[in-house]
Amino acid sequence: MELTGHAEQPEIWIRTVFLRNSLSCSDDQLRQLGRYVSLLLKWNREINLISRRDEENVWGSHVLHSLSLLFKYAVPDGARILDLGTGGGLPGIPLKILLPTVSMMMVDSTKKKVDAVKSMIMELQLSQAEATWGRAEALGRETEHTGSFDYVLARGVAPLHELVHLSVPFLKLRSEGLDEEPPPARKKKLIPRKSLVAYKGGPVEEEIGKIEESKLVRAVHVSDLAFQGSERMMLAEKKLIVVEFRQT
Numbered sequence: 001m002e003l004t005g006h007a008e009q010p011e012i013w014i015r016t017v018f019l020r021n022s023l024s025c026s027d028d029q030l031r032q033l034g035r036y037v038s039l040l041l042k043w044n045r046e047i048n049l050i051s052r053r054d055e056e057n058v059w060g061s062h063v064l065h066s067l068s069l070l071f072k073y074a075v076p077d078g079a080r081i082l083d084l085g086t087g088g089g090l091p092g093i094p095l096k097i098l099l100p101t102v103s104m105m106m107v108d109s110t111k112k113k114v115d116a117v118k119s120m121i122m123e124l125q126l127s128q129a130e131a132t133w134g135r136a137e138a139l140g141r142e143t144e145h146t147g148s149f150d151y152v153l154a155r156g157v158a159p160l161h162e163l164v165h166l167s168v169p170f171l172k173l174r175s176e177g178l179d180e181e182p183p184p185a186r187k188k189k190l191i192p193r194k195s196l197v198a199y200k201g202g203p204v205e206e207e208i209g210k211i212e213e214s215k216l217v218r219a220v221h222v223s224d225l226a227f228q229g230s231e232r233m234m235l236a237e238k239k240l241i242v243v244e245f246r247q248t
């Protein structure tokens with residue numbers, strides 16, 4: 001199948017990109033992604049969740065980009081994930097749709113964005129998904145959140161050195177109960193335990209240089225996002241940075 005664009009049938013296009021990158025999804029999940037896109041565009045008329053310029057390309061720039069993590073890594077069943085600075089639910093909602101067993105908490109410091117995400121969670125009837133209003137600096141110190149997540153995700157939120165400090169308080173000291181080793185059939189690497197996943201555009205070397213020496217950081221893994229079928233989506237200049245923290 002020739003991938004010539006996605007304006008007319010985005011669900012078919014995105015499924016083809018998934019298949020080319022060893023990711024499968026059900027019809028129901030595709031429908032849910034479609035509903036999410038409609039809700040995001042509806043809310044975007046009232047509050048600024050994504051740039052107007054991106055509305056036309058929401059499937060490529062936002063949905064596919066959010067899900068690109070799953071082209072590179074497997075996420076263990078039952079993982080507890082925090083999406084820090086979720087805006088309109090990105091990457092949290094598309095990932096939650098594709099990962100039914102994880103729990104996803106989406107945090108943002110702008111109240112009206114959190115209200116929009118809460119409403120989208122309800123309309124999509126997502127379970128184990130919630131949106132919380134607050135600044136990460138403060139929420140990370142609240143006992144109910146401190147040390148209770150396996151992963152922190154952040155898409156377009158802050159420089160890496162700030163994200164490192166914002167995310168550490170949320171992460172579990174140990175990710176007990178999650179798969180240690182990928183089952184033999186799994187082609188992708190399991191995402192390292194206790195890590196921050198930052199979605200970044202543009203040059204990242206300088207930001208990485210600033211965190212590599214940190215005592216908190218065990219390793220930094222950088223993936224580019226030039227995967228099959230995405231040639232037209234200009235994700236190639238974007239990077240996925242997984243910052244693996246030391247186990248304490």
Ligand code: SAH
Nearest residue numbers: 085086087090108109110135136155156157
């Ligand atoms: N992740 C979304 C939004 C990116 S814009 C997306 O990819 O589209 C960055 C978002 O982070 C904004 O909505 C802003 O309100 C939020 N934010 C920035 N600093 C924050 C902090 N310290 N705590 C919580 N949210 C924060």
